[in-house]
Ligand SMILES: Nc1nc2c(ncn2[C@@H]2O[C@H](COP(=O)(O)OP(=O)(O)OP(=O)(O)O)[C@@H](O)[C@H]2O)c(=O)[nH]1
């Protein structure tokens with residue numbers, strides 16, 4: 001079994017990359033299990049990944065590098081027992097220290113032989129300036145343990161900027177191998193796949209870790225240096241977040257045209273953005289909405305204050321009658337407290353659903 005841990009700040013392209021990786025390994029006849037951790041109580045990525053026919057387990061309501069280490073172990077063991085995956089891909093939250101997750105997996109004494117792929121951390125090249133401005137120290141912490149750093153969304157980066165970004169990232173972590181990645185460029189994915197074929201030296205890392213493991217078996221902090229064991233990566237990131245799921249009444253959807261669904265998600269995200277910008281003008285993070293009408297999925301996502309939202313329409317892979325229409329919203333942004341994010345999101349969703357005459361329950 002091969003284990004791949006994918007980290008990187010909110011919205012850096014982790015889910016997009018792992019869907020492509022998972023689909024590639026499946027095409028080779030390998031069974032692929034994906035574990036995705038999201039910081040809110042409601043997860044969206046698990047639903048998205050499942051649409052691609054990949055076996056997915058979600059861990060929500062916290063971060064698997066902080067409070068949810070035991071959930072990760074339980075989920076991984078269950079997946080191994082029930083599904084016998086050849087490849088397991090673990091997506092950390094955007095506010096996790098991915099190195100801690102990799103180390104925790106190594107310390108689990110898994111009852112199966114496994115190879116650990118080099119620790120992969122994505123760094124969003126298209127948000128280079130915003131990352132430096134908003135979360136420089138936190139991003140550096142995330143990158144500190146990476147063995148491979150993929151400068152992601154390379155298609156959105158001015159070609160002359162790429163070497164500058166690569167050099168800056170290399171300075172943060174001189175040991176890491178730096179590559180570029182773009183969902184629009186199959187060659188960059190092939191390169192990544194080649195690199196993930198390699199294995200980390202688990203024994204060597206374990207003997208390093210033995211020096212810094214606390215009595216209860218958990219790591220003391222990202223990077224294994226001694227520090228406050230209660231350090232939370234979520235707090236360190238300065239990100240406020242809120243996630244909610246709204247059940248939508250089927251009858252009230254009947255009068256909608258297909259094109260209304262796109263309007264709904266676009267309007268909600270633009271209202272949320274407008275209010276977040278008032279509090280945090282240069283925010284970065286990930287605001288994502290996922291509306292499931294039964295027949296189709298409408299996904300929209302925003303990762304900075306100024307960008308155009310990315311909208312996707314995905315025909316539903318599920319049986320139409322088995323799905324209850326719902327809307328999931330996950331907002332995690334810098335510079336706004338979670339309670340305020342909650343107010344902003346609830347206000348925006350309720351306004352737009354009411355406008356379209358949709359009866360809902362939270
Ligand atoms: N142009 C471009 N867009 C990308 C690329 N990779 C991801 N995106 C877009 O960036 C947004 C965030 O991508 P995700 O894959 O959801 O990012 P993530 O890191 O999983 O986000 P969280 O799990 O919320 O932290 C989505 O709108 C993607 O479509 C890329 O290589 N190029």
Ligand SMILES: [Mg+2]
Pocket residue numbers: 014015016045091
């Ligand atoms: Mg994701």
